[in-house]
Amino acid sequence: MTGDKMRISLTVNGETREVDVEPRWLLSDVLRHELGLTGTHVGCEHGVCGCCTVLIDGGPARSCLALAVSVDGAEITTVESLAAEDGQLHPLQESFQKHHGLQCGFCTPGFLMTAMPFWENAEDMSDDELRKEISGQLCRCTGYSGILASIHGAAAVARERERSDSSRRIAEQDVDQ
Amino acid sequence: MTTKMFGAPVQRNEDPRFLTGKGRYVDDFESGAYGAAFLRSDFGHAKILEIDVAAALALDGVYGVYTHADLEGVLSEPLPLLIPNPNLFAPRTQYALAKEEVCYVGEVVAMVVAKDRYIAEDAAGMIFVDYEPLPVASDLEGASQVGAPVAHSDMDDNVNGRVAEEKGDVDGAISAATHVFEWRFEIERAAAMPMETRGVVADYDTRTESLLMYDSTQAPTGVRGGLAQLFGLDPDNVHVVAPDVGGGFGMKVIQFYPEEVMVAWASRKLGHVVKWIEDRREDFVGSNHERGQVHHVKVGADDEGHILAMDVKFINDAGAYCSYGLIIPIVTAAQMQGPYKIKNFRYEFRNIFTNKVPTSPYRGAGRPQAVYVMERVMDRVAGELGIDRTEIRRRNFIGPDEFPYEVGVMWQDGGNVVYDSGDYEKGLDVLLEALDYPAFLADQKKAREEGRLLGLGIGCYVEGTGIGPYEGALIKILNDGSVTVAIAVGTQGQGHETVFAQIVSDELGVPVDRIKIVSGDTRRLGYGVGTFASRSAVVAGNAVLKAAQTVKRKAAEVASRSLEVSVEDLVFADGRVHVEGAPDVGVPLGQLAIISNPLRYAFGKDSEEAVLLAQRAYAGSDRPLPEGTSPGLEATEFFSPKAGVFAFGTHAAVVEIDRDTCNLKILRYVVHHDCGKVINPMIVDGQVQGGVAQGIGGAFYEKFEYDEEAQLTNATFMDFLIPYATEIPTLELHHTETPSPLNPLGIKGVGEAGTIPGAAVIANAVSDALGQPVDKMPLSPLILFEMMHPSLDG
């Protein structure tokens, strides 16, 4: 029965997906090739580069070091879930664009998913703390300074957005009256 | 006219795609493809006695297992030599699959195609190869000696090429010099290690005998041409697409890596899509390295520290094969004099085979070695003569009024090295001011009194960029008023989709986000060279400019007929062409595109209007398409530079070495940089910061550990240490702009600048901190420990 498949169920980006997998298949491969979520990248398959980082039950984890069978029943969040349905970028994503936090983009999904749990608090972190928090993610293009600025500045992007949203709402109300 | 885009820190067009996971890298294509795996040599050098594939073939889910015996015709011969050179007298290139001899650990021996990669790996593990080990040429210097084991058993020694040149009279100048020094400098191998490994997806359609290949390459056009030739196909039936590429840094530019041939071949053989994605372990031993060189330098100087003559003999580690010819050592030799005026200069290099991974340019391409040697020489001469390190550089700089400056040696394209423009002393001044050099000297004095090891390293460089032969651009104004530009160079994250759009935006008055750049797809543009050697912005950028100008002329002609005004009175702005001084009288570009292609039918409202306008536009003509015009608003132009253009800069690092751990901490890293006119400063800064990170990585973290059998013993990211954010400082960046007179945009390349002085700067800084020469790179805490405590060693 070694090559036999097993049916597992994953909640991926909020949607329940049943997949038939071989026990040895890596979660990274299942996400990419069985579920078509190619935003999760694979750079080393031994846990060091962090390109494949997704959220497993809310915590950032390497999808290349998880057997898909072993996370049966788990909630998986990938980069594809961050932007709004209408395409509006998540504040963290927008901040990456604003601060030139990416070049080739290959490492980017991993950095985004790593920062997802803490980006709102990142502006209060010291430079050293923030660096430590994203150690474990390799980027070969940027030399990291743009990435650090992006994560650091994401909360400000979110605030800025809220401010302009509310001023727009006020303006709309003014028009209505 | 709207605000000028050239020179603005415009946000990148490509980012939303990458940020949302919609980038398309090679492994994102064809999820139903068969999976390929390669069996690679475990030996540095061995004879293949027998290969038994029976067990592998019998495995369920395996569709093919191939060895050299399966190859026929040209495919059974060695792969092409990419850059031949008359001085390369003993070239060797590898076979698509090893024939009788393997010459490095990692050389491909057999290929498996199976239902998926998992099964392909199972089968590859079941192939039995009987090897007879041969003596191994491992260490570069050892391999260069007479009587060393040979890397190729059909050769008598390991020298495959030799080049020597002299300007002036080196022997005379040295014998006349007051001070003569002789030093040895060594630099080890390094590698690009992009986060995305290589990969190929080939789809051979046996009905139409045509091939479509996705390839994570920096030079799709070359791969296409080469494959067409190898497979005997009409080039129009072969297309190679370099989709989004997750970093390349030079390493992805070889035509061919064997896998590029074999995956296409297997797809033809099996009539099915075949995919091979290199894994990281393969990447360590299957994708090219660079950098390994040993230099013996003799320097003559006067009392003031003027370098009167330099005599350099060096060897370059070619690895096991040399499909890239002699390019690396040629660049080293050509760039060694850097920003300095050295009247008498002689070099001789020998290119040496070793039983290690072949080499080809990696970001910097021979220059980091040159700058390391020259800048160590500057610091050492300064030290010997008691001259300040900045002063000695000033005394030797080429003056700002001496351009164009003939360097007196040969360039990689065979011509002479001629610097187009520069102001090296001003660059140094900018750096020193940012650094506050006097303050550093005071800090250092104080630190020394406290027993702390503080050091400063400076490195100046000149970087030849933007080499030919040419690049092209095909620009189209579409009916909706947006613009597409096809360029042949691929992209590997340098922001081509933005900087080229900026150039076009300024010409055509179309917003940057309405301009789509399509790169590296031979279906769009058949002629081009590739993205490497910091050439894309310069060569393709100027081609884009030319194409934009041509299409602008066309659009203006159409507009002039439609609006019945002369071409000189037209203004391109906000996606429209209007009459000067009368912004309301104009036509949107999209309508001009429709008008320019007089069809009989109108599709939609816009074109209804346009058709009416077109009738006016062509009213005076005897036919719908006036004589001498062509339909559509499109233009293809090529730019071929007369010569390379030379960027320059100076980097400085302030470092401290911890006495308890022997670890190096970079306290500050300051950069002065000049790449002529800057298209997008945000992107240029990013290129420099990223390049410096690679320079630092190569200087202190990334070290290949080869043993005497030429086995790479640290082929994982656990043991080969690419720095994380915790190890790389944020740079302090300063620019000057000395435009190049050699191209209309006045730009120079920037892609490699950050990396080039890395080894020099760190070596000089550590040497300054420890008060000892550092003449072997890279360093590590272990090496620093051994320098600081020689008696504790062993």
Added chain:
Amino acid sequence: MKPPRFEYHRPSSRDEVAALLAQHGDESKILAGGQSLVPMLNFRLAHPDHLVDINHLEGEASEPELGDRWVTFGPLVRHVAAERSLVVEEEVPLLFEALRFVAHPAIRTRGTIVGSIAHSDPAAEIPAVLTALGGEIVARSARGERTIHSDDCFVGPLINALKHDEWMEAVRFPRRAEGEGFAFEEFSRRSGDYALCGVAAAARPSGSGMNVTLAYLGVGVTPQTIEVSARPVSEYQHPSFFGELEGLVHAELRPYDDIHATGAYKRFLAVRLGVKAARRAVSMGEPA
């Protein structure tokens, strides 16, 4: 780099795990957080015929448990739970401090404390902490249960005292006692890497002074201990302590060369890190 084939088992109870091991023994591997095992599978350095996935055991605690003498970690307590646990911070401060040095946040969300012990990597932090504190493991098989003291647990590189049919059901760290002090020091090339050398120090009141156990990682095939005999606290701060520890390190540690550090360099580090850790541990503790 894809795992080889294996037969997959997903026990839901501890008894089932023991039964599977009784049946498949040395042809099997336990899969916990997978942060060490899966890389080995991907490199095909491990090829078990049977994989026993304990991630779906029912009713397992995800947090450490506080007992009278011990803080106990069940097989599914992840590093991240330990590093966020107040119990660990207060009762096992040495482990709390050391966890910051273990890999990266995205590894620690999956990696388990028990897995780190079971993996028995001589360069890993947590085995050294267990050794410095004198903790114990609970080994379980169909034959029954036994406890193994940390001194007897680690046998060689990636080798421990478990028999083929045994697995680690739990790890126990002793609760901090009155007057004890702790410190952890290491030197690694990059943040989160395995250390070239590291040391876990536990200082305990003894007479009017304190003694210190230094458990080193990265310098031998298992964690290596050096006992610093009881002395007044002030003596630790004295310059002569450096020389004394240097003597002990040279007498007792025989580190071998690896690609990042020679034995000589590791000894050099061991002295300096040891002095630092001992001094800090002592100053955190309080003699009786």
